[in-house]
Amino acid sequence: MTQEQTESVDQFVTRLKQKAEHCNFDNADEQIRDQVIEKCRSSHLRRKLLEKGGDLTLEQTLTTARAFEQSQQQASGIEGGKSLEASVNKDTYSQIQAALPEVRNVRSVIKLAIMLYAVNHQRLRLLKTLDVANQNNM
Numbered sequence: 001m002t003q004e005q006t007e008s009v010d011q012f013v014t015r016l017k018q019k020a021e022h023c024n025f026d027n028a029d030e031q032i033r034d035q036v037i038e039k040c041r042s043s044h045l046r047r048k049l050l051e052k053g054g055d056l057t058l059e060q061t062l063t064t065a066r067a068f069e070q071s072q073q074q075a076s077g078i079e080g081g082k083s084l085e086a087s088v089n090k091d092t093y094s095q096i097q098a099a100l101p102e103v104r105n106v107r108s109v110i111k112l113a114i115m116l117y118a119v120n121h122q123r124l125r126l127l128k129t130l131d132v133a134n135q136n137n138m
Contacts (some may be wrong), residue, residue, distance in 0.1 A: 001015065001016065001019065001035065001039060002039040002041070003036075003039055003040050003041045004041075005041065008064075008069060009036060009040060009045075009065035009069060010062065010066070010068065011061065012036065012039075012040070013032060013036060013058075013062060016032045016035050017032060020032060022134070029057065029058040030058070032058055033056065033057070033058045033061045036049070036061055036065065037050065037061070039050045040065070041133075042068070042072075045064075045065060045068045045069075045070070048064060048068060049061060049064060049065070052064065077130070078131060
């Protein structure tokens with residue numbers, strides 16, 4: 001039994017525990033821990049768990065795996081945020097270009113530019129706040 005692609009380690013352990021109920025293991029937690037190490041989908045997590053040595057408990061395995069999964073999600077969010085920032089600038093430019101034919105006077109153009117700048121500025125400030133929050137959680 002291996003960890004499914006969309007399955008968290010907690011979900012994988014739950015499945016392993018359900019299967020272990022039908023077995024006569026002397027120490028089910030050790031067997032489940034070993035299965036998590038051997039059959040988890042991330043080779044990076046496997047290495048982290050193996051570095052901790054043979055005294056690793058199932059609970060310690062879960063704690064390490066949860067922290068690893070959370071850091072992976074945060075890293076993906078940060079990496080996605082960088083491309084989002086470029087996308088925000090491109091979207092703002094497209095919005096201005098789309099609105100120009102409908103604008104009838106200079107005052108409207110200035111108001112539109114200020115409004116779109118403010119929206120873009122708020123988006124970038126939010127991205128920076130999220131980036132700082134993610135760095136503080138590491």
